[in-house]
Amino acid sequence: MIRVVIDPVACDAYGFCAELLPEAITLDEWGYPIVDGTPLPPELVEVARRAARDCPRRAITLRERKAHS
Amino acid sequence: MVNASETLPETKRYRILGHPTDLSGHVAALGPVPLPSKAPRTWREDFVSVLEASGLPGRGGGGFPAAIKLAVAHGAGGRGVVVVNGMEGEPASDKDKLLLIRSPHLVLDGAQLMAAAAGARQVTVCVPEGRDHVAAAVATAMAERANTQHAPTPETLVRPPDRFVAGEESALATWLESGASLPAFRPDKGMALRIGRQAALVHNAETLAHVAMIARSGPDAFRSHGLIEDPGTCLVTISGAVENPGVVEVDRGTPVIDIARRATPRQTPQALLVGGYGGAWVAPEHFATPYASLSLRAVGSSAGVGVVVVLGPDACGLAESARIAHYLAGQSAGQCGPCVYGLPAVADDLARLARGRVDVALTARLDRRLQEVNGRGACRHPDGAVQLVRSALSVFAADVRVHADGAPCPHADRPTQLRFPSSLGTAVA
Amino acid sequence: MNSTALWYATRATGLMALVLLTLTMVFGLTTTTRARARNWPGFAQQEMHRRISILSVVFLGLHVLTSVMDTFVNISWAAVVIPFSSKYQGFWVGLGAVALDLMIAVFVTSLLRERMRPATWRAVHWLAYLSWPVALAHTFGMGTDAGEGWVIVLGIVCGLSVAAALGWRLRAASRQASARTAHASVPGLPPKHLQLGGHTKVWSRRG
Numbered sequence: 001m002i003r004v005v006i007d008p009v010a011c012d013a014y015g016f017c018a019e020l021l022p023e024a025i026t027l028d029e030w031g032y033p034i035v036d037g038t039p040l041p042p043e044l045v046e047v048a049r050r051a052a053r054d055c056p057r058r059a060i061t062l063r064e065r066k067a068h069s
Numbered sequence: 070m071v072n073a074s075e076t077l078p079e080t081k082r083y084r085i086l087g088h089p090t091d092l093s094g095h096v097a098a099l100g101p102v103p104l105p106s107k108a109p110r111t112w113r114e115d116f117v118s119v120l121e122a123s124g125l126p127g128r129g130g131g132g133f134p135a136a137i138k139l140a141v142a143h144g145a146g147g148r149g150v151v152v153v154n155g156m157e158g159e160p161a162s163d164k165d166k167l168l169l170i171r172s173p174h175l176v177l178d179g180a181q182l183m184a185a186a187a188g189a190r191q192v193t194v195c196v197p198e199g200r201d202h203v204a205a206a207v208a209t210a211m212a213e214r215a216n217t218q219h220a221p222t223p224e225t226l227v228r229p230p231d232r233f234v235a236g237e238e239s240a241l242a243t244w245l246e247s248g249a250s251l252p253a254f255r256p257d258k259g260m261a262l263r264i265g266r267q268a269a270l271v272h273n274a275e276t277l278a279h280v281a282m283i284a285r286s287g288p289d290a291f292r293s294h295g296l297i298e299d300p301g302t303c304l305v306t307i308s309g310a311v312e313n314p315g316v317v318e319v320d321r322g323t324p325v326i327d328i329a330r331r332a333t334p335r336q337t338p339q340a341l342l343v344g345g346y347g348g349a350w351v352a353p354e355h356f357a358t359p360y361a362s363l364s365l366r367a368v369g370s371s372a373g374v375g376v377v378v379v380l381g382p383d384a385c386g387l388a389e390s391a392r393i394a395h396y397l398a399g400q401s402a403g404q405c406g407p408c409v410y411g412l413p414a415v416a417d418d419l420a421r422l423a424r425g426r427v428d429v430a431l432t433a434r435l436d437r438r439l440q441e442v443n444g445r446g447a448c449r450h451p452d453g454a455v456q457l458v459r460s461a462l463s464v465f466a467a468d469v470r471v472h473a474d475g476a477p478c479p480h481a482d483r484p485t486q487l488r489f490p491s492s493l494g495t496a497v498a
Numbered sequence: 499m500n501s502t503a504l505w506y507a508t509r510a511t512g513l514m515a516l517v518l519l520t521l522t523m524v525f526g527l528t529t530t531t532r533a534r535a536r537n538w539p540g541f542a543q544q545e546m547h548r549r550i551s552i553l554s555v556v557f558l559g560l561h562v563l564t565s566v567m568d569t570f571v572n573i574s575w576a577a578v579v580i581p582f583s584s585k586y587q588g589f590w591v592g593l594g595a596v597a598l599d600l601m602i603a604v605f606v607t608s609l610l611r612e613r614m615r616p617a618t619w620r621a622v623h624w625l626a627y628l629s630w631p632v633a634l635a636h637t638f639g640m641g642t643d644a645g646e647g648w649v650i651v652l653g654i655v656c657g658l659s660v661a662a663a664l665g666w667r668l669r670a671a672s673r674q675a676s677a678r679t680a681h682a683s684v685p686g687l688p689p690k691h692l693q694l695g696g697h698t699k700v701w702s703r704r705g
Contacts, residue, residue, distance in 0.1 A: 005256055008254060008404070008405035008406070008408075009251075009252075009254045009404045009405060010254075010616065011405070012406075013406055014544075015534075019540060019541050028407065028441050031532050032405075032445070034441060034445070051541075054541045054545060056529060056531075057616070058611065058616070063256070
C-alpha cells in the first residue's frame with residue numbers, strides 16, 4: 001500500500017504536486033497540500049513518483065505502509 | 070506564586086513531592102538510587118520490566134509509555150544521551166519548576182537510571198533561559214552529586230531559549246545539535262530521536278521523578294494509586310479564579326472539580342481548562358470527570374500536561390480562548406504553512422466571534438480551517454490549538470450563539486484570568 | 499579528425515550550450531511558489547528546467563571534447579577543469595573552466611541530493627547562477643565569432659532573457675514577502691518571527 005507523505009517543514013507551497021495529482025492532493029487556501037493518507041490507487045503511483053521528483057523542495061515521499069499507524 | 074498546597078500525610082505513601090531537597094536528606098529519607106555498580110543486561114531487563122509493570126506514561130503531555138521509549142532508544146544503539154526536559158513551556162504549568170527546585174535529586178536519580186538502562190554516557194538537563202532560580206537549584210544539586218556514586222553518568226545543565234516550542238522533544242534535540250529550536254518532521258514514530266549520531270532519550274522531569282520512585286518502591290506502589298488504565302500520581306498546577314493557586318500531587322483519576330477545589334475557587338467555575346493551553350475546556354456537566362487520559366478524551370477534553378485552570382463566572386470563555394489561540398499562534402516555530410497561516414487566521418476569527426463582529430461565513434470558515442489545520446504540522450502544536458478552540462466552541466456554545474447575533478458579553482473586556490508570559494500582548498482585537 | 503571541422507564543432511556546440519544554459523536559467527528563475535501563468539502549469543517550468551539543463555550539459559561536453567581534440571590550439575584536459583591554467587588564451591579559457599566547474603558541481607550535487615543537507619544543495623545551486631554570466635563572458639572573450647552580427651544579437655537576447663526572468667522573480671518574491679507580513683500583523687502576536695514564512699529560522703544560538 002503506497003501512501004503520499006508530505007514533509008510540512010520542507011514544503012514551500014509550490015503546488016506542483018496538486019497540479020500533477022489532483023485526485024489525491026488538494027491545496028488549502030494558503031497553497032499548502034492536503035493529503036488524506038489513504039493508499040494510492042495503483043494507476044496513480046507513476047504520476048505520484050513524478051510529482052515527488054518535480055517537487056523543488058523534495059517534500060513528497062511515497063511510503064510503503066502495511067497498516068495505518 | 071508557586072506554593073505547594075499539597076496536604077500529603079507523612080506516611081509511606083507513594084509520592085514525588087515532599088521529600089528532602091538536599092542530597093543527604095534525600096538519601097536518608099529514600100535510600101540511595103538503586104543503580105548497580107555496572108549495569109549488566111539482567112539489571113537492564115529487570116528495570117525495563119519494572120517500568121512496563123508500572124505502566125508509567127510520559128508526564129510531559131505526550132503520555133507515551135516510558136518503557137517503550139526506552140526500548141526504542143536502546144535499540145538505536147550507540148552511546149546516547151538522556152535529556153531531562155525541564156523546559157515547561159506551558160504558561161499554565163509550574164510543576165516541573167517546583168519539582169526541580171524541591172526534588173532535584175529525584176529527577177536526577179531517574180535520569181541516572183535511564184542512562185544506565187539505555188547505555189547513555191551523558192545526562193543533560195534543560196532549563197530555559199531566564200529561569201535562573203530553577204537553574205541554580207539544579208546546579209546546586211548537580212554539584213552535590215558530582216563524582217559520587219550517585220551520579221555515575223556525567224550530568225550537565227544547559228539553557229535553551231524560553232519558547233513554548235523549545236520544549237517539544239524533537240525541537241530540544243535539534244537545539245542540542247545545532248542551536249535552533251525547530252521541531253523535526255517525524256513520520257516514523259518508531260525511530261529514536263537523534264542528536265547528531267547519538268540516540269537521545271528525552272523525558273519530562275516529572276516522568277523521571279516517577280522512574281526514580283518506582284525503582285525504589287516497586288511498580289505496585291505506583292499502581293496502588295490512580296486507575297488501572299491510568300495509574301499512579303501526577304502533579305497538577307491549578308490557576309485561574311482561585312484563592313490558592315499552586316501545584317498539588319494527586320492520584321490519577323481524581324475528578325477534575327476536586328482538583329480545582331484544592332485551590333479554593335472564588336465562585337463556582339463556569340468551566341475548567343484541563344491539560345494546558347493545548348488541552349481543552351470541560352463544561353460543568355462534566356466536572357466529575359476523572360483526571361485520566363481516556364476519561365477526559367471521552368468528554369472531548371485531554372489530560373495533556375497536569376493543568377487545571379478555573380474560569381470564573383465573570384469571564385468570557387470565548388475571549389479567553391481567543392487570547393490563548395493568539396498566544397499559541399505566536400509561538401509557532403514558523404516552519405509549516407498550515408500552522409504559520411492557519412493558527413493566526415483561526416485566532417482572528419475566534420477573536421471576532423468574541424467581539425461580536427461576525428460575518429455570515431465565519432462559523433463555517435472557522436470549522437473548515439480547524440479541520441484543515443489539524444494534523445498538518447510537523448509537531449503537535451497546531452493540533453493542541455485546534456483542540457482548544459474546538460472545545461471552546463462546544464463548551465461555550467450558548468455564548469457562540471449570542472455573540473454570533475452581534476451581541477458580545479460585557480465580560481470580554483475584563484482583564485484575563487489566565488497566565489501569559491508578560492512580553493506578549495493579550496488584547497482581543 | 500579534421501581540425502577545421504573540430505573548430506566549427508567547438509564554436510557551434512559552445513553557442514548551443516550558451517543558449518541552452520540561458521534557457522535553463524530562465525526556466526529555473528520562473529519556477530516559483532504560487533505565482534502562476536494562466537494555462538501553463540507550474541510543474542512544467544520545473545521539468546523544462548531539468549531537461550534543458552541536461553541537454554546543456556551534453557552540449558557543453560561536446561564543446562569541451564572538440565576543443566581538447568582540436569590540435570590546432572593547445573587546450574589540455576587539465577586546462578578544462580583547472581581555471582586559468584591553459585596556455586592558449588589563459589584568461590578566457592579559464593572563465594570557461596570556471597563555468598564548467600560550477601556546472602559540474604550542480605550536476606553532481608543534484609545526483610546526490612538525497613544524501614546531503616538541503617541547505618548545502620541549495621547553496622551549490624545558487625552558486626550555479628554565477629556560471630551563466632561567466633559563460634557569457636567566456637563566449638565573447640574568446641573572440642572567435644564575437645564580431646559576427648548574429649552572434650552579438652544572440653548574446654543580447656540571452657542577456658535580456660535572463661535579466662527579464664530575474665526581474666520577474668525578484669518581483670514575485672517581494673510580493674510574497676509582503677503577503678506574509680500582512681498575515682503576521684495580528685494583534686497580540688509579535689510579528690517578527692512570521693516574516694520569513696516557511697524558511698528555517700534560528701531562534702537562538704547555543705551558549
